[in-house]
Amino acid sequence: MLLWNGACQVHELFSVEKITRLKMRYPHAKVLAHPECEEPLLAIADYIGSTTQLLRYSHTDDAQAYIVATETGILHQMQKDNPEKTFIPAPPNNNCACNDCPYMKLNTLEKVYNTLLYELPEITMEESLRIAAKKPLDRMLAISKAAGLIG
């Protein structure tokens, strides 16, 4: 398989060293990682999956603590679904200990309100581009449905 050399700035930041140290402090905690993370981190993960899969795993699995290597927004639902469990955000390799996606966090409740009130900004697209982009998406949805991944 030929790979395009791109990466997600959030998932590339995690520090395997800091996570290993955390694992020593919390020996029973499991490491949950998103597949956009780098290979050395995936190698020490107990479970690898999409955000939905990580969320489901943290609910059905019987461990009591997890070190979560993906964007911290997911911890909100994990904590809501499992109030008795402990979720620790995996530490990144930078000085400010934050692994928020700066783009995701541009949206605020106030912007949501104004956007709904004035119906702006709106996403528009050339129809020819839309039709060309729809074809591979439809294939994805059909394969996912056949595989039972979506209802």
Place this chain on the structure above:
Amino acid sequence: MNIADAKAALTQKGFLDVDTDPSVDLFHAITQLKQEKNAIILAHYYQEPDIQDIADYIGDSLGLAQQAAKTDADIILFAGVHFMAETAKILNPTKKVLLPDLKAGCSLADSAPTHLFQSFKAAHPQHVVISYINCTAEIKALSDIICTSGNAEKIIDSVPADTPILFAPDKNLGAY
């Protein structure tokens, strides 16, 4: 800023920088607007907790794309990043799709500029192009199949084993 100025500055700022009455209960007001306008809020798991709590559906890229494809709402407010709102629009041409901040991009989507990807694809004409959903509509249009982190294995398995694959734009997911 008043609404006329905010609209004029929209392209430059990426969002409506309009003054909001600080006494407005945003949770209540958003719920009311959703009902009045038959609007639905789809939010990604990476959104801030308040936005997740006001959303009608919270999910990852795959779940959100499917939800966008089957909603009856007239307006979809997409609380996520640009490529996700684009995906909702691609699947729902007749619906109004709103994104609170047009500058909510994605480092992955940005890592694959259309013209460079076009030449990369042209250099490998035998390859099936599988692109991660974290890409622009232009890259999607150049792809054979889209995948997400939730279905990447199934999508790759759907291609005959001897077919060469070109995978973009995330090298870590591709390698995994």
